Amino acid sequence: xxxxxxxxxxxxxxxxxxxxxxxxxxxxxxxxxxxxxxxxxxxxxxxxxxxxxxxxxxxxxxxxxxxxxxxxxxxxxxxxxxxxxxxxxxxxxxxxxxxxxxxxxxxxxxxxxxxxxxxxxxxxxxxxxxxxxxxxxxxxxxxxxxxxxxxxxxxxxxxxxxxxxxxxxxxxxxxxxxxxxxxxxxxxxxxxxxxxxxxxxxxxxxxxxxxxxxxxxxxxxxxxxxxxxxxxxxxxxxxxxxxxxxxx
Numbered sequence: 679x680x681x682x683x684x685x686x687x688x689x690x691x692x693x694x695x696x697x698x699x700x701x702x703x704x705x706x707x708x709x710x711x712x713x714x715x716x717x718x719x720x721x722x723x724x725x726x727x728x729x730x731x732x733x734x735x736x737x738x739x740x741x742x743x744x745x746x747x748x749x750x751x752x753x754x755x756x757x758x759x760x761x762x763x764x765x766x767x768x769x770x771x772x773x774x775x776x777x778x779x780x781x782x783x784x785x786x787x788x789x790x791x792x793x794x795x796x797x798x799x800x801x802x803x804x805x806x807x808x809x810x811x812x813x814x815x816x817x818x819x820x821x822x823x824x825x826x827x828x829x830x831x832x833x834x835x836x837x838x839x840x841x842x843x844x845x846x847x848x849x850x851x852x853x854x855x856x857x858x859x860x861x862x863x864x865x866x867x868x869x870x871x872x873x874x875x876x877x878x879x880x881x882x883x884x885x886x887x888x889x890x891x892x893x894x895x896x897x898x899x900x901x902x903x904x905x906x907x908x909x910x911x912x913x914x915x916x917x918x919x920x921x922x923x924x925x926x
Contacts, residue, residue: 738926772857897922
């Protein structure tokens with residue numbers, strides 16, 4: 679009986695020591711960083727460039743040459759176009775802000791990381807979710823303070839609008855191709871709500887940024903994206919893009 683009690687006491691002591699060791703190891707692990715399971719956040723590759731021009735955007739001369747190669751045609755019908763994933767057949771460009779590049783963060787927050795300065799991120803999101811920062815808005819030339827509580831004040835604009843893309847070639851694409859287009863960082867720019875709403879689905883012949891200093895960059899981005907995806911332009915749109923590029 680005595681031996682059984684002694685053995686039991688030693689076993690209990692050993693279990694306690696083992697538990698303390700495990701606890702020490704647990705507390706020593708740095709949980710501010712994600713595990714090596716592929717969930718690490720890797721910021722968007724490539725610099726923003728001068729004047730909020732996404733990496734990979736053609737320079738003025740190359741953009742002018744690419745513009746001359748784009749097919750010129752009237753816009754087709756919007757029939758079948760749907761952006762609302764909650765109604766009808768669902769959004770034809772896929773759900774908003776997917777993590778198409780697999781870097782552990784959705785494309786909206788990728789753009790905020792790229793276009794904002796002095797950013798703060800939400801704890802527990804592996805550095806992904808931007809909660810505040812400062813935007814030098816390329817469309818207006820003004821400075822805007824972003825907070826997650828008022829996220830709608832800093833939307834992400836599709837420089838080549840999704841509806842315009844639909845009527846200029848994207849209607850014939852697969853859903854996967856359209857989702858890649860909708861999340862292409864080369865076609866996304868953070869801006870203020872007012873110019874984003876004013877622009878809507880307009881093309882360059884219908885709307886240009888009120889900041890004249892961004893006209894060249896705006897045209898370069900549009901031509902780069904349309905050239906990359908073989909989208910057409912209307913004759914008035916092509917003329918407007920040529921004028922903007924001429925001012926570079």
